[in-house]
Amino acid sequence: MSILDEIREQGAKKFVFSVIDDTVVRITAGLSINDVRGVLRGDPAAKPNPRVKPHTEGFVLHIRPTFYHQAVTALYPTFRLGFLSAMLFLIEIITGAILMVFYSPTPSSAYESMLKILSGVPLGQFMRDAHRLSAEGMVIVVCLHMLRTFLTGSYKAPRQFTWLTGVVLLLVTLGLSFTGYLLPWDQLAFWAVTIGTSMAEKAPVGGQEANLLLRGAASIGPNGLLRFYLLHVIFLPLIGILVLAVHYYKVIRHGHSLPPGMEAPGEDNARKVPPDKRVPFLPDILTTELLWAALTIAVLVVGVTFFYHAPLEHHADPNVTPLHTTAPWYFLWIQGMLKLGDPTIMGVVLPTVIFLFLALIPYIDFNRSRLYKDRKIALALASIVVAVLVVLTYMGTPQYGTEAPPPDEVGFHFIPPEQPGPIRSLPFDQLVVGEYDTAKTSGATIAPKLNEVLQELQADITKHPELAGGHAVLVIEDWQGDGKTVNLKKVTLRILWDNVAQPYENTVYIHRDSNYSE
């Protein structure tokens, strides 16, 4: 029968409906309009249950389970951290691909392309900040996910390999974060990565080769940037996606591990879910996941619009290392370790041993029980490790253990090379021309914020016993203008103290439009 005959037989309304219905079945891989409405209304599923068809016949849902055990649907025990990790990975891929439209990976154009993205591309800053914030969030979430998996003992048999792939994913995440860190090619990026790759050089076996492979040359330059870029946009994401596929496959194959209290030691009931404990994927689990996704996106978007802006320091300068150069925060623990001893041991051997140990935990843990009361030692160890990490991270911060001469420290605090600092943050009109000595309290109220900074300056100097009798002189001069209004001022900071051989002097220029206070 031809189409026209069909229409004549059924009537136009029925024909249109059957076409739409047909389309819906194809799109959902098995659900008709009535079935979809049933899902959206929360009606009980028909028998036989059509809602498994998108899983059994479709691609998008084929790896997702058709139901969850009720006990793993609440916030505890998973806190949905695995889902969150995968979601942040997806956000990174999307925002990363978007940024690739404008970013250029050569030293002579990288920084310029960053400036272009931030000032000349609509939503450029938004996309960049979203990419950076999600990256930092992903490192945190991935670590929390690992911690949760350890605490609930979910790594034990038969899920050892899942844990192993998870550790690989942790390394991929850290690698992605580290390689991406270099791409802006500013002072922060350049020196953090110089430190990181120098640590690779200290490896007892193959250190030199590893360093050369990463950098593509003796020091980080065009080759290094290109290699880091390729690692960041293709090699690590590819490995990440493949290992993630294996990881998630294993998760579903064994089933989400139940809360420890629900199983006897050595038992694993995840795959045997009684019908009354089944929570279907459509609509319940999907709804919760979409809600979690909505919350993540909302936090990200609000965060990036009102609270967080990724930094961009000065152009990378291979000849000048700024004072208090630091590693990215997730590597501060290694920096802390480096302050304790030999760089080869502390920077290479120990971290390698730690990660190897981490990967092998399920294979050397002979305690079959997942119950908290049977794992007091493991749980105590986990708490100690977390505490040690926190302490090491603090020790890795620039202020700890590395101190420049006191006048340099004061100068660094007030005129930092790469941060605004109190003086640059003053509103431009508060930088009143004159010579100010912090030893003489000036009662002038022409510039109240300037007075505050001068007092802070004197207080900071007094804190250092080596600067007995110390005081600072701040000279502010008009430098350039358009003939009527000044737009550039020169600020010189001099620090003097008793028996000073050479006073500390630092000059900085401040432009009206620079807006450091924002």
Next chain:
Amino acid sequence: MQTRIALGAVLFMLVIAVVGYVIINEGLLPGQTGRMQKFDAQVQGRSIESGALLFQNNCVGCHGVQGQGIPGVAPALNAADLFSGERLKKVGYSGKVEDYIRGVISVGRPIKTNPSYPSPMPTWGQTFGGPLRDDQINNLTNFIMNWKDQALAAPSAPAAPAVQAVGTSLDTPLPAGVADNGQKIFAAQGCAACHSLKLDEKIVGPSLAGVAARAGDRIKAADYKGKATTGELYLRESIVQPGAYVVPSFLDGVMPQDYGKAKLSPQDLADLIAFLLTQK
């Protein structure tokens, strides 16, 4: 369950609103001052700041602290004739002022072209073998261009008051010299462009580190042909009669001959000598 669905919808509405707010404030249309334009102004401002620091560290020795130039050493940059296009016409350059500045900084003057400036400008751009990156040259250019409005608005500089020149004789009495003033004259007259105060650093002429001690020995050298009888007089002679004695391995006729004849007053000379006497 219904709460979750409703909450999900509300969250997405919030996200739609916030993203809309961002898009509206970006400054998409020409003529608006949105975030993009403000950021651009920031970038420009900070470029000028970096340029100012680079200028201070590399250029003031020849071009003067405020870009006013030093006669016989380097031309003024903070000058109306540069930005009005007059200077470019004179040298026959047909492009934009900004390109001229950027090009000259980057290439310098690898060959001597202008007899008024005997000491040629160094090459600064890395492309041509100099020490500065392209973005630094860009910052310097932006800083110098920032003098444009100021220079064009300023009344043409009044002719410098004629200096009562001290003359080239070694006998005329000099007032007491103040070393601090002498230090300023050392910079303002462009001595720093050719004479370093660091030990053994040769720029064009010999380093003046330790010259206070050395001056007395110079006059005792076998090849000394001048008329000074004390170290102090040697210093004076070197300034006002540069050709009287040339330190071995340096060339005659490079140091300007008119410090005594035209540029320095008696007080200036005294201050300069006092300053040089502090270089032990």
Next chain:
Amino acid sequence: MSAETVALSKGVTRREFVNYVWGATMAVFMAEMGGAIFLYALPRFKAGEFGGTFTLPASALPTPGSAPLANQEGRFWIANTDQGVYAIYKVCTHLGCLYGWSSLTKRFECPCHGSKFQLNGTYIEGPAPRSLDRFVIQVQDASGQVIAQTDANGGPVQVTDPNATLAIDTGKRIEGKRHS
């Protein structure tokens, strides 16, 4: 009951409705992000970049009827005819070659396939299907006010004020008229 009857007879519950609303917000969000990505990726041109605006002082105009002035970066000729000023796109309307000005024959001639055009861009002969394309010129006086602009047909602009500035917008191109 047929599927269609079942589907149409059921009323919409609150949960179903809120699900639809949520779906709509997700769809709007996707559309918004799509639009945002489009705005993000669409090239924007600064002044002095091809695609942006170029300025020319009226004093730099060639005398009417004389050879046109070439602007390399902007890819246009400034042709001053007795009827007024045109900004003509340097790309031939045939197959994309850059044609040149022949001072001998006083016309534009394309070296690739021999298309020929008058000073004001009108087609004379050759395989090109239409006359040369023109850019929109805005004539601004000393205070920046627009005193004349190229019309929608790409007609000439009169420049009467010797202190005026011409702003040629290479982002706005008017196609040349097809000849029969």
